[in-house]
């Protein structure tokens with residue numbers, strides 16, 4: 001199926017996000033706590049009592065497209081998180097280590113607001129790529145947690161900035177792989193700008209994700225890595241992402 005058909009057939013009537021706000025505490029949202037940790041995203045106003053988790057978009061074609069996308073990402077990340085949508089009017093997406101009762105053996109969960117997805121898919125031709133990029137970013141957080149990179153990146157700065165930029169790097173690699181497989185040329189800067197135009201400049205906020213420019217640079221760097229080496233494992237990609245951050249921000253080589 002070509003990309004335009006894929007988008008028109010599956011994403012046209014409904015659209016979905018990233019972790020743009022990420023300012024609430026995990027415990028406050030009922031998504032973290034003693035046995036689970038919120039890894040990305042979630043607006044402060046998202047409380048467990050408001051959180052209406054569902055397993056369908058209400059559109060069978062879109063559900064199939066999302067399921068197919070999750071399976072492709074599982075192959076790169078070698079992880080099987082559960083995937084949920086929520087219907088609340090909060091535009092966000094996030095990853096959590098929480099395992100919900102329906103999928104007790106999952107590698108955590110990725111949760112995506114339908115409102116955000118709708119907004120992203122409505123952006124036109126590259127809307128599907130933005131959604132895939134957001135999913136890959138959230139997969140990246142679950143990978144970081146399980147591999148130790150989450151703690152490692154978190155120690156680098158008082159904000160979550162480097163955790164986020166590292167996830168963006170892995171997402172960029174995935175986008176390169178996805179469109180190389182489809183044979184379609186993708187303009188990664190266009191995808192990045194559509195994804196990160198909601199970026200933030202709250203440099204001192206603990207939830208600062210990096211500026212849109214910083215996030216675009218990291219997504220592009222991951223994408224370029226794929227162009228130079230198309231067969232890397234997720235461990236190798238993550239290590240390159242770490243090295244890139246150390247080089248750009250801490251002037252370290254190697």
Ligand SMILES: [Zn+2]
Nearest residue numbers: 019040041164
């Ligand atoms: Zn994130």
